[in-house]
Amino acid sequence: MNILLRTDFKTNARGYTLLIARDLFGDLSVVRCWYGLHNNRGGHKQQPCHDWNEALDEYRRITDLRLRRGYQEIAPVEVENAA
Numbered sequence: 001m002n003i004l005l006r007t008d009f010k011t012n013a014r015g016y017t018l019l020i021a022r023d024l025f026g027d028l029s030v031v032r033c034w035y036g037l038h039n040n041r042g043g044h045k046q047q048p049c050h051d052w053n054e055a056l057d058e059y060r061r062i063t064d065l066r067l068r069r070g071y072q073e074i075a076p077v078e079v080e081n082a083a
Contacts, residue, residue: 010069
């Protein structure tokens, strides 16, 4: 998996990682991973996207949702130019 953009979020009890990544076939996906900071509970979801704009729109929508639900954004990290 080739990560293009990543942001981590945390609350007092939970963590959340949001990624835009390319798989081995070059297809774009938005990947969400969530976990408990004090337990072993968690999961993930991978959502395929047709193009960069669709992936970025979904990424922004999920980021806004996390912030509304009380998560603190840690820092976005741009790994490579996706253009």
